[in-house]
Amino acid sequence: MTIETNTKDAALESLLKDMPSLIEGLRENRETYLTDAVLLGEIPSPTFGEEDRVRLALDRFRENGLDDPEIDDLGNASGILPGSEGSSSILVMAHADSVFGSDVRHVLNVGSDYITGPGIADNAIGMAAVVGLPNLLEKLGVHLKDDLLLLINTKSLGIANLEGSRGFLETKQRPIRAGICVEGAEQGRLSYSGLGALRGQINLRLPSNYDWHRFGAAGAISHLTRFVSQVMEIPVPKEPKTKMVFGEMHSGSSFNTSPRSGSLRFEISSEDDEVVHEMETQVNELCEQYSMETGIHVMMEVVAKRKNCGIPFTHPLVKTTRSIMSEAGVTPAVDPSTGDLNSIILAGHPGVTLGLTSAENVREANESIKLEPLYSGMAQMITLLRAIDQGLCES
Amino acid sequence: MTGNNQKWLDHNTFHHGEFWDILKLVEEKEKKGLKISLCIPTLNEEKTIGKEVLILRSELMERYPLIDEFAVIDSGSTDKTLEVASNFGADVYLASDILPEVGNKRGKGENLWKAIHQLKGDIICYVDADISNIHPRFVYGLVAPLIRREEVHYVKAFYDRPLNYSSGLRSSGGGRVTEILIRPLFSLFYPELTNIVQPLSGEYAARREVLENIPFPIGYGVETSHLLDLYDTFGLEAFAQTDLDRRVHRNQTTNALGKMSFGILQTFFNRLHAQGKIDKLPDLETFYRRFEVEDGVYSQIAQEVIEEERPPMIEIQGYLNRNQ
Numbered sequence: 059m060t061i062e063t064n065t066k067d068a069a070l071e072s073l074l075k076d077m078p079s080l081i082e083g084l085r086e087n088r089e090t091y092l093t094d095a096v097l098l099g100e101i102p103s104p105t106f107g108e109e110d111r112v113r114l115a116l117d118r119f120r121e122n123g124l125d126d127p128e129i130d131d132l133g134n135a136s137g138i139l140p141g142s143e144g145s146s147s148i149l150v151m152a153h154a155d156s157v158f159g160s161d162v163r164h165v166l167n168v169g170s171d172y173i174t175g176p177g178i179a180d181n182a183i184g185m186a187a188v189v190g191l192p193n194l195l196e197k198l199g200v201h202l203k204d205d206l207l208l209l210i211n212t213k214s215l216g217i218a219n220l221e222g223s224r225g226f227l228e229t230k231q232r233p234i235r236a237g238i239c240v241e242g243a244e245q246g247r248l249s250y251s252g253l254g255a256l257r258g259q260i261n262l263r264l265p266s267n268y269d270w271h272r273f274g275a276a277g278a279i280s281h282l283t284r285f286v287s288q289v290m291e292i293p294v295p296k297e298p299k300t301k302m303v304f305g306e307m308h309s310g311s312s313f314n315t316s317p318r319s320g321s322l323r324f325e326i327s328s329e330d331d332e333v334v335h336e337m338e339t340q341v342n343e344l345c346e347q348y349s350m351e352t353g354i355h356v357m358m359e360v361v362a363k364r365k366n367c368g369i370p371f372t373h374p375l376v377k378t379t380r381s382i383m384s385e386a387g388v389t390p391a392v393d394p395s396t397g398d399l400n401s402i403i404l405a406g407h408p409g410v411t412l413g414l415t416s417a418e419n420v421r422e423a424n425e426s427i428k429l430e431p432l433y434s435g436m437a438q439m440i441t442l443l444r445a446i447d448q449g450l451c452e453s
Numbered sequence: 454m455t456g457n458n459q460k461w462l463d464h465n466t467f468h469h470g471e472f473w474d475i476l477k478l479v480e481e482k483e484k485k486g487l488k489i490s491l492c493i494p495t496l497n498e499e500k501t502i503g504k505e506v507l508i509l510r511s512e513l514m515e516r517y518p519l520i521d522e523f524a525v526i527d528s529g530s531t532d533k534t535l536e537v538a539s540n541f542g543a544d545v546y547l548a549s550d551i552l553p554e555v556g557n558k559r560g561k562g563e564n565l566w567k568a569i570h571q572l573k574g575d576i577i578c579y580v581d582a583d584i585s586n587i588h589p590r591f592v593y594g595l596v597a598p599l600i601r602r603e604e605v606h607y608v609k610a611f612y613d614r615p616l617n618y619s620s621g622l623r624s625s626g627g628g629r630v631t632e633i634l635i636r637p638l639f640s641l642f643y644p645e646l647t648n649i650v651q652p653l654s655g656e657y658a659a660r661r662e663v664l665e666n667i668p669f670p671i672g673y674g675v676e677t678s679h680l681l682d683l684y685d686t687f688g689l690e691a692f693a694q695t696d697l698d699r700r701v702h703r704n705q706t707t708n709a710l711g712k713m714s715f716g717i718l719q720t721f722f723n724r725l726h727a728q729g730k731i732d733k734l735p736d737l738e739t740f741y742r743r744f745e746v747e748d749g750v751y752s753q754i755a756q757e758v759i760e761e762e763r764p765p766m767i768e769i770q771g772y773l774n775r776n777q
């Protein structure tokens with residue numbers, strides 16, 4: 059046992075020693091993946107409308123000579139880079155969808171040390187890192203024993219609720235050793251668990267026979283704000299870590315017409331599934347109470363609900379990832395994921411989410427990534443791949 | 454003539470989609486032993502040049518070796534154009550450093566002309582630097598007809614599928630100057646040239662043998678003069694054009710277009726005279742005059758626009774020496 063641990067330590071040590079030259083190699087070969095990031099990023103790809111962007115990813119899989127390049131029923135593109143042994147595979151994935159609609163001008167600007175434009179960080183550069191892996195590994199002289207299963211998945215964000223990656227993992231019956239989710243930002247993030255969460259929408263509607271003359275009568279906006287302040291009274295525990303975020307609110311269409319309906323979108327997340335469940339019950343009770351007291355219809359619709367899941371902090375995959383990050387000069391920031399990592403873990407595979415570089419104004423039109431940190435960000439991803447391949451991430 | 458026009462349109466008008474198989478183009482190019490140079494003329498284009506160099510170089514030199522040389526030729530930018538371009542691996546030149554013995558004139562045409570001396574390719578492809586939706590098609594769409602068809606010497610880009618009337622969305626074809634200046638002039642004097650959808654587009658590719666034999670206006674007239682001079686020598690058959698879909702670039706003010714038209718007209722009239730289409734040309738004024746009004750007071754503004762021309766490169770001693 060000790061002997062085995064020692065050889066593993068030595069193997070990891072030798073991988074870490076390679077990192078500086080890997081970083082240089084990635085800097086020298088940046089053209090290919092930066093180009094992919096721009097070409098992919100300039101194709102609009104809103105959630106549920108990712109076809110065009112995914113098709114380009116598939117073309118790249120083909121051009122790069124992957125086995126079985128294909129698009130599945132959910133629109134996910136995948137392909138396989140065969141390893142020298144191929145007895146198991148490592149999944150590397152990035153989501154194709156972005157929060158920007160097709161009406162947004164998808165033009166990216168390339169400077170000497172940055173790229174700017176909608177969706178470059180989340181997640182065009184992440185996709186480019188996955189799509190470009192076969193070429194990069196070839197150029198860097200990295201050969202793996204495992205097969206690499208590359209996935210550009212659709213339907214990740216918002217109400218899509220990870221539909222793409224979940225569907226892929228449910229139908230793809232391959233022995234998967236571990237999975238890596240690649241996100242453009244933020245370098246240093248380390249997710250190895252999925253946070254239990256509930257996404258809900260409160261729909262508020264005045265009844266058709268609403269009596270505007272009644273004392274206290276008001277439009278949907280007044281009611282919605284009153285109701286939201288009641289929801290905000292629900293205590294949010296610090297321990298276990300729990301959060302409630304109000305993300306979107308809609309009502310009305312003009313200056314002087316009282317609207318008759320409104321809606322609120324929110325998310326409750328907690329390390330404890332029970333807390334999420336209790337808070338859901340409380341919101342439901344508030345809805346009922348408010349409806350009865352005012353005669354207004356208030357209902358909560360659960361859009362998505364997810365259980366806590368993950369691998370422990372002490373899992374070799376997490377430990378190895380931390381060593382790699384610190385070698386790359388990055389301080390890991392542990393951050394439970396609400397993204398596609400959940401799908402990997404729920405499918406029973408160990409996995410982590412990595413961020414490639416530092417970014418600004420994420421999810422705004424002037425979203426921007428820095429190029430300098432990108433090279434070490436990519437190096438950490440490739441080193442982790444090698445570590446998984448050498449069996450250094452399992453007990 | 455209409456029949457001929459149709460024949461030319463059918464035969465010499467392409468869509469970039471016909472050339473998607475870049476690998477095949479590379480093979481054909483190598484079989485014919487052709488070398489291709491790409492030239493981007495620049496003046497203060499730091500916003501867009503990075504992406505152009507990045508994408509065109511990595512797709513068309515690294516991934517598919519379609520172009521053999523990638524040059525940015527600059528008119529003296531004061532922004533970061535040169536830094537960004539060389540950062541992404543372009544060969545960067547100052548126009549003033551090329552053939553210094555002939556002096557330095559200011560204007561895009563000067564850069565295009567000097568490129569003939571500086572670059573080695575049998576085919577030179579010119580692409581403006583201000584394209585914000587750059588894509589490899591802007592290059593392979595233009596060089597492909599030259600690789601495939603020996604009788605074609607000069608390939609122009611056009612944009613926005615103006616020929617596709619069936620969609621109901623009928624775009625105007627060229628830009629404003631094309632539609633209200635060039636097209637009427639061509640209709641009057643060179644009706645066959647009206648087949649060229651966007652005579653002023655800044656993207657074109659041509660063989661060295663033709664480029665070195667024509668003069669280059671250094672300013673606005675360079676595209677027009679190329680068409681008139683090559684048409685005079687070779688006729689329409691030497692031309693082809695490729696639909697490159699959409700091009701997004703900065704918009705010019707109407708004032709700027711007026712000045713540009715003034716320059717083009719000088720080039721145009723000089724050619725009419727030289728080619729014997731009109732008899733006698735008076736001395737042409739070189740001041741472009743327009744009005745400005747401020748607080749109800751009108752004043753005239755006069756700007757000098759001289760369309761100087763460089764002679765055919767083949768007449769320059771430095772170029773002839775280079776060839777030895």
Ligand SMILES: Nc1nc2c(ncn2[C@@H]2O[C@H](COP(=O)(O)OP(=O)(O)O)[C@@H](O)[C@H]2O)c(=O)[nH]1
Pocket residue numbers: 493494495496497498527528559560561564580581582583655705
């Ligand atoms: N106007 C101008 N453009 C130049 C000059 N030198 C290089 N260029 C480049 O020539 C290209 C076309 O210029 P632009 O002014 O946009 O002309 P337009 O596209 O015809 O409106 C761009 O790539 C410029 O950066 C110059 O001296 N004047």
Ligand SMILES: [Mg+2]
Pocket residue numbers: 581583655702703
């Ligand atoms: Mg322009």
